Amino acid sequence: MARRCSVCGDEIHSKIYYGDPATLYSRRPLCELCYFESEPCCYVFFGEDKKPYHITPTRNETGRVFKVKLIGDDPNNCFYTAYSDEYLLVYGQTIHLNHPAEKWFTAFDSVLRQIFNMDRIKYARVFCRTVDINRQRYEVFVKDGSDFILAINDISLAINEADYRVRKQG
Numbered sequence: 416m417a418r419r420c421s422v423c424g425d426e427i428h429s430k431i432y433y434g435d436p437a438t439l440y441s442r443r444p445l446c447e448l449c450y451f452e453s454e455p456c457c458y459v460f461f462g463e464d465k466k467p468y469h470i471t472p473t474r475n476e477t478g479r480v481f482k483v484k485l486i487g488d489d490p491n492n493c494f495y496t497a498y499s500d501e502y503l504l505v506y507g508q509t510i511h512l513n514h515p516a517e518k519w520f521t522a523f524d525s526v527l528r529q530i531f532n533m534d535r536i537k538y539a540r541v542f543c544r545t546v547d548i549n550r551q552r553y554e555v556f557v558k559d560g561s562d563f564i565l566a567i568n569d570i571s572l573a574i575n576e577a578d579y580r581v582r583k584q585g
């Protein structure tokens with residue numbers, strides 16, 4: 416008897432895929448399309464590594480380092496958020512894409528990375544999907560064992576510097 420895909424419900428006649436650990440469909444049978452094509456809940460960037468690591472409901476390219484959960488009961492106002500046993504959340508905000516505030520965010524993100532690199536803080540940035548395509552959740556994590564106080568302090572510095580740069584541009 417053919418097994419059915421846990422996402423689309425179709426019978427699977429070719430290779431059966433199983434959801435990655437630390438995903439919504441963990442270990443459940445899936446067809447090839449649903450395994451590979453499910454929409455990412457978030458992208459994780461580790462430090463200066465340019466490669467985005469996707470987490471979808473069926474695949475988790477971070478292994479088990481990061482996981483996501485959906486927050487909010489209101490279907491018009493829910494978003495994914497990341498969590499980890501190896502990294503601590505130090506900053507989170509919602510970015511309004513194609514909005515004047517995006518300028519501030521771009522400055523903040525760039526300054527924060529520079530300061531973290533100077534202070535040799537191991538960090539990861541996570542961009543999470545929200546129900547609204549014009550909004551994204553941005554989260555900054557530092558590796559467990561990092562100087563947490565220094566990281567929090569660096570965030571204040573980056574906020575001030577981003578404020579200054581945006582004001583200067585007018």
Ligand SMILES: [Zn+2]
Pocket residue numbers: 420421422423424425445446447448449450
């Ligand atoms: Zn399917």
